[in-house]
Amino acid sequence: MKLPKLVLIAVGKLAAVACRLVGRDAGNFPGLALWTIDKSFLRCxxxxxxxxxxxxxNGKTSTTNYLNKIFSSLPNEKCVITNMQGNNLDTGIGSLLLHHCDMHGRIxxxxxxxxxxxxxxxxIFKYLKLETLVVLNFFRDQLDRNGEVETLILKVQKFLEHSDAQLVLNADDPNVVRLCPKGKKAHFFSVEKYEGATDELYEAGEGKFCPFCAAALEYEYYQYSHIGRFRCPRCGYGDVTPETQIKDIDFDNSCFKINGEAFTSKYMGIYHLYNLSAVYTAAKLYNIDSKLINDAFEDFQVNNGRMEVFRTSDAELLLNLAKNPVGANMTLRLLNQYKGEEQLLFVLNDNVADGLDVSWIWDINFSIFNNVTKVVTSGTRAYDIAVRIKYSGYxxxxxxxxxxxxxxxxxxxxTGGRKFAIANYTAVQPTRAALTRYITAKEAH
Ligand SMILES: [Zn+2]
Known part of the structure; x- marks a missing residue:
């Protein structure tokens, strides 16, 4: 027997109150409580x-935060609801909705x-009406939880066949372009070939074959991993015209153009530019003024272990979360953009939330350590990552x-100088804490 909506909502709201009373984070538990009672609780x-x-x-949290910032800055906007903390499963989103709904479940x-x-x-969208879906990319990620990336793509693809949501899709990811149902028009975004693009696949990537006819895809260039200008020589898959393309990228002055208009951003990593291109495309579907979009691009502050900078009087360390090879490769690419000596800290844990299998570290491309004079490895799997780096020839x-x-x-x-740190999921917060403790102690002397 299914409980009436009213009862479920009341139970969920009580669970949230209980969380707060005992000082527990209510970001996931209330939704989890309802899910335990009724798997279809989102219908409420x-x-x-x-x-x-x-x-x-990769890039969900940043992209969501940008869009939230942009919508919140609209002149008549009173309320934008978002899951900024990244509780992005049905139970997390259920908890968010519980927090904002009335006793009838209305939001x-x-x-x-x-x-x-x-x-x-x-x-989630079996129960909630979806108006716009932005799909950034599909890489291998936490295999234990998601199964192979192909299974995941098929799940989303199947869902989209029966959805009337408008789609904002990455034109340069063969794993994403295929999501557009036949006969439907999607809003494609892209970034023009940048100076770090390569002719050869440089990092381990998915999606080397055409999903429709299985021929090997041909690439004009690769931006990073398998993201780039691709086309199937047999059936023409990949011939899409992007609605948005970031052009005239100027890394020195941190600016670029979209449709002839100038934009600036502090974060100019190639993977981040793809997020910005997605944000622009989605915002334009809601006729948002370019000025508001640029304000968000300019002001945006990434933190919480995502491109977070730690400074001492004589050194600077940039910490970045990496949950998969692509995430780690992104930081290594950035490290390689700088000249001069550098050091790297790599913190690897194997807790449940990380996925117990750390074999993904073997897909990281460590062959670009041009100026790295020292690597410190830490975390519960400090020795695994050390061995991995040793085997790369370092x-x-x-x-x-x-x-x-x-x-x-x-x-x-x-030692002084420029430093980079990579930490995986559960390692990020402890790493931030340790770096902060070190810096605080040092400044006190
Ligand atoms: Zn094909």
Missing amino acids: FSVDCPVIAVTGT HADHLVLEVDESHVPV DAQKIVPIPDLDAAAAEIFS
Whole structure:
């Protein structure tokens, strides 16, 4: 027997109150409680505004935050609901809706901007009406949870065949272009060939074959991983004209153009430019003024271990979260953009939330360590990552494995200069804490 909506909502709201009383984060538990009682609990909610969702392996959180910022800056906008903390499964989104709904499950807002895990798109939007879906990319990610990337793509593809949502799709990812149902028009976004693009596949990537006729895809160039200008020589798959293309990229002055208009952003990594292109395309579907979009691009502050900078008097360290090879390769590419000596800290954990299998580190491309004078490895799998880097041909004498994070932080800061840190999912917060402790202690002296 299914409980009436009213009862479920009441139970969920009580669970949220209980969370707050015991000082627990209510970001996931109330939704989880309802899910335990009724797997279709999301049917309880009714939303009276457009729902915009962002999905894909990498860049969901940033892209969602940009869109939230842009919608919130609209002159008549009173309420934008978003899951900024990244609770992006059905239980997390259920908790968010519980927080904002009345006792009848009704949600009144101007826009709902949601980050949604790829595997949960069909689950969540079976019950909520989706107006716009942004799909950034599909890479191999946490295999234990998602299964092979192909299974995941097929799930989303199947869902989209019966959805009337408008689609904002990455024109340069063969795993994404295929999501556009036959006969339907999608809004494609892209970034023009940039100076770091290559003729050969440079990092491990998915999607080397045409999903329709299985011929090997031909690439004009690769931007990073399997993202680039591709085409199937046999059936023509990939011949799409992007509606938005970022052009005239100027890394020195941190600016670029879209449709002839100038934009600036502090974050100019190629993968980040793709996110910006997606944000622009989605915002334009809602006729948002370019000035508001550029304001968001300019002001945006990434933190929480995503391109976060830590400074001492004589050194600077840039920390970036990496949950998969592509994420790690992005940071290594950035490291390679700079001249002069650098050091790298790599923190690898294998807790449940990371996926217990750390074999993805073997897909990271460590062959570009041009100026790296030292690598410190840490985390519960400090030795695994050290071995991996040694096997890439890097001088073992320069690798220092230190499982204890405080000691690792002290080691990386024992010399001055530019530093980079990569940490996987559960390693990010402990790494931030250790770096902050080190810097605070150092400044106190
Ligand atoms: Zn083909």
